Amino acid sequence: MMNYVVIDSTQCKGCRLCIETCPRHCISLGSSLNSMGFQYACFQSSECTVCGFCYYICPEPGAITVHKGEPEGTAS
Numbered sequence: 001m002m003n004y005v006v007i008d009s010t011q012c013k014g015c016r017l018c019i020e021t022c023p024r025h026c027i028s029l030g031s032s033l034n035s036m037g038f039q040y041a042c043f044q045s046s047e048c049t050v051c052g053f054c055y056y057i058c059p060e061p062g063a064i065t066v067h068k069g070e071p072e073g074t075a076s
């Protein structure tokens with residue numbers, strides 16, 4: 001079973017708070033810019049413990065959603 005986080009690139013302002021707060025270093029800043037010109041954060045690790053720290057610290061409502069278990073459409 002793999003937990004994962006989805007970051008909405010259209011809402012992220014690239015503040016890095018989620019990156020700094022994640023105890024498992026699951027999130028990093030991507031190299032692409034979103035439509036607002038911000039370098040947005042990307043989830044990139046299978047080490048997520050669903051602690052929710054990234055979700056709670058993110059100042060943008062709806063930019064981060066945390067999911068327990070496998071992404072839809074994949075076998076568990």
Ligand code: SF4
Nearest residue numbers: 022048049051052054
């Ligand atoms: S839920 Fe916790 S472990 Fe998972 S990406 Fe967010 S801060 Fe990191």
Ligand code: SF4
Nearest residue numbers: 012013015016018058
């Ligand atoms: S805390 Fe939210 S706005 Fe800031 S980099 Fe992470 S996802 Fe983007």
